[in-house]
Structures are given as structure tokens and as C-alpha cells.
Amino acid sequence: MESRALRYFVAVAEERNFTRAAARLGIAGPALSRAIRNLEAELGVRLFERSTRTVELTEPGAVLLTHGRPALEALDAAARRAVRASAPHRSLLLAVKADTDGGLLEDILAAAAAEPDAEPVAVRLCGWREHTRLLRTGEADAALMFEPYDPAGIDVDVVAVEPRVAALPADHPLAGASRVRLADLGISAEDVTERAERDIGELAVHDLAQLLALVGLGATVTVLPRSVAARYPRQAVAYVPIEDAPPAALVIAWPEHSRSRGVAALVRAATAVAESHGMGTAADASR
Incomplete structure (x- = not known):
């Protein structure tokens, strides 16, 4: 199977429409239809059920889409990494979302520079859940991020x-408590890890600073890792430890087939710095 045919198939599968897929690919509709028929003939399976109004994946088509997307990402990543490897002053790219580094980023960069196999490290700032996509597409060599994350195609340490805290309006009845429980907040254990990200989406705000502005106004409460909360002091917001919340895990991730000594040095530096700050084990999260 040629990669071009696979790209054509993925475009149709994602658009569920041959006309939109052809426009996205910049080719004529009849040429796209012909390419998909040829691919089906080559594989000996029907990939789409077509009607005058809809295009739906068959079971073989769904399987091909599941495995085809990572294959195309791997090809694109290989090309990007090859181009970057030719740069005269190449740096490792570390993907990080601003203020979600456990307060460790500066120390990690300094420690990594002192490693025997160190390579220069540049920080690539990114948004929520962007980290693993950047790793898979070759736009980053490593990523520092909190759970949850998409584990496909990556390894992590x-x-x-660290503990999680509740972000409450300063005039909330629990704002002065020494600790709270999830039930006090009306939050389930399953909801904790994605709470802030989900709140940002549902409240139609763009970032954590805007979310905390709504917390201060009494519009919502949310949950954050303790180190993230420390970066966002607000007079109108009270941060209260949550007694029964699972700890927040900060991980460093890299592409699963990476053999880069520079990335390995960065990983060693990250874990060593966390241990030096007393943040390396689940027991430390209760302190």
C-alpha cells in the first residue's frame, strides 16, 4: 500500500464525504473516488458503504483507519526528524504547557545541561493535550505533562x-477549611484528573487564568495539582487540600522508538530534580 492511497483513505474516512475530502486534499473528486476503488481492489475488502447522501466506514475500513493514522503520523514524524537532524544548531524540543511543569522546568533544564550526553534543549509551549500529538508527529522530542494523556506511540517515566487542591471562591463556606473531601465538592473520583480541562471547555474559556477568574466570581469550583495552584495566587480564590483525591502525576514522555541519548539524559535529569524536591513518590504526595 502506498502512503498516498492511505492519506486519501484517511481524508475520506475523517470527512465522511468524498467532495470535502477531495477539497481538503486538493485533487479532483473523480480521481479520489478512483484511488479509493483501486485501494479496495488491492486489499480485497470494501472500506466504505456509499449512498447518495452518506459515506460510512465498513468494519475493515474502521480497522484500517485505526492503524492507518499512526502509520501516517510515523511517516510524517520521520521526515520532520530527518530535516531537523540536518540543522547546524539542532536542539531537543521539550513540549510543556505553561505553568504545568510542577515548578521544576528551570531546574530540569539546568540539570539536563550537566548530563554527560546532554544536548541543547529548547522549550516548545503547547496547549492542553497537545503534548503527545507533537511527539508522534516529530514536532517535539520529549514532553513534560500531567496525566491524563493519550498513551499511543509514547513511553513515559x-x-x-503531588497532592491536588480545590480552587474555591474566597467566600465559599469551605474556603477556610484545612482539608475537604471530594463529596463536599460534589466531584467524583473519576472526574478529578480531567476536571480543570473539562471546566475550561464547558465554560468556554481559553486557559486556566480565565477559569480561575470564574472561580473567584463564584461561577464554579475546580481541582488542580498543588504546584499549578501555587503559580496562580488570587485574592478571590482559596486553595484547599483535598483529602481523598488521587495524587497528580507529572510524567516525562518521549516517542516509543526513540534511541536519543540526549532524550535519555533529559529524562534522567527530570527524575533526579523531582527527587531532590521531594516529589518523586506517591508517599511524597501526601505531605
């Missing part, structure tokens, strides 16, 4: 674990 846990760098640090």
Missing part, C-alpha cells in the same frame, strides 16, 4: 506526584 513518572517524574513526580
